[in-house]
Amino acid sequence: MRFREVSAATVFLAAVCLAGCGGGTGGSGGGGGTGTAYVAFPDANAVGVYRVDSKGHLDRIFGSPFATGTAPAAVLVHPSNKFIYTANRVGQDISLLTQDARTGVLTEMMPRTPAGVGPTSMIMDSTGNRLFVVNVNSHTISVYSINSSTGALTEITNSPFATISTPSAIALSPMENFLYVANADVGSVSVFSVAADGGLQLIPGTSTFAVGRGPKGLAIEPSGHFLYVANSLDNNISIMQIDQATGALSVSTGSPEPAGTTPGPLVLGSSGANLYAANFGSSNVSAYSIDSGTGVLTPLTSSPFSTGSGPVFLSLDSQFKILFVGCQTGKTLNHFSFKASGGLNSSTETVTTGSAPAGMAFSH
């Protein structure tokens, strides 16, 4: 009799324990909670939304991707995490989207904000008050003020601002008082001073500085002393010293540093001590350490690191410290975690997106 009672109790307790296992043990794994990743898909006229965990695992939000304007080429998240923006290259406008906190569903707020011809990339100041949009086909930069309550964009006076040639990339100095613009067709970088209202003006005197051919990526290390320029036609990276008073550039020691084939996007590691370049032609990522005193780049052990076919962007999840690589030709997303040296640990997990990704951003 005693054994029967024990068995019956075991049945019941096991059932309760199993029921307790339910509800919340499935889905994206990993500790430390989850964030949200947004990926622009130009061919689908949509932005894909994924839950991302601390191991870089992506789970697609139900109903994703969500419609945007035509051919979103870049995606950006406002520092408040309340607003998502896409630059729609063919639509020649900017989409503003908000997200349901529970379901993750994105809803676009209409009407869209007009931009120049061919908006392809964007950056925002750290306060979330100003948005800078590169219009590659009209050779201009549109500047908008951002309503912190609604996320609505208002183009500032005198915007858009003319650039020297085809603008391919932009970067803000850490103090956000200078804007650097890569001129892809003429192998140079132009420097604009940024006014309090976001207005742009070429710096006095020499404002355009020669780099390599086909500059496609820019990155400024956190101290603001050095600007790195990926020269896609020369397969190298220019190292430029920044005069922090005037914003002017000069060629620095060790420039240029060889990269892979057709380097483009550049991104700094979360500590600012490392630089990563996506090489479209060789389908890999070159990784370097940065000498804080001289700005000299030194390739890390085992660099370059293989990616999917045709990497076109690098995006750093700074909370989870995961580097994502979007591959246009392969239509995939790869991710890497970081070694203590700054080198990359590749993941065997590759997300096949079905449509070529063009940009990625995160919210936490």
Added chain:
Amino acid sequence: MLIALASVFLALLMSARFSQAQEIVEGPRIQVFAGYSRVQFDSKTLGFSNDTGLNGWTASAAYNFYPEFGVVGQVGGHYGPNVRVEEWLVGPQVRYSRWKIDFFGHLLFGSAQTRVSTSISEEESHRTYVVGGGFDYPISQRFSIRVIEADYFKTNSFGADQSNAKYSTGLVFRWGTVSRHKPPKLASP
């Protein structure tokens, strides 16, 4: 999970086996249950920020071949914000009565239909299984209160596995009697 399932069934089999030692054991031939149930649906697998609580109903009918063993068919519907799940399953059930309480356990297999509505609505049919148990407290010759039934409710919808929890309570109607007699002892040589 597999270890938990194996332990449930090992306990179930041992309960049934040792029940044979009783002199006379009786139980209801037929049990019909209906009541309220709540599912904690694992909607994080669909990209939601949290699980989703669903309220609904569960009904079942069991036919007992022996006082301790029978087969049960179960249906249910659970509804909540953005998610709806309806299921139908069948499988073995074991029972044990003690202290005027009827304990039971079951392992059920079947199908479910899950509907999710956010910016789009999609519905999918898929296989499912339930393992769980509970206890009933008789209040009359014909009726019992199902105090609690706790189930692990597995679904697989929209490309992901959901590990859900289901809790039910309600009324049980009992009809007929099934009994077992202990075989007579053989004389000593």
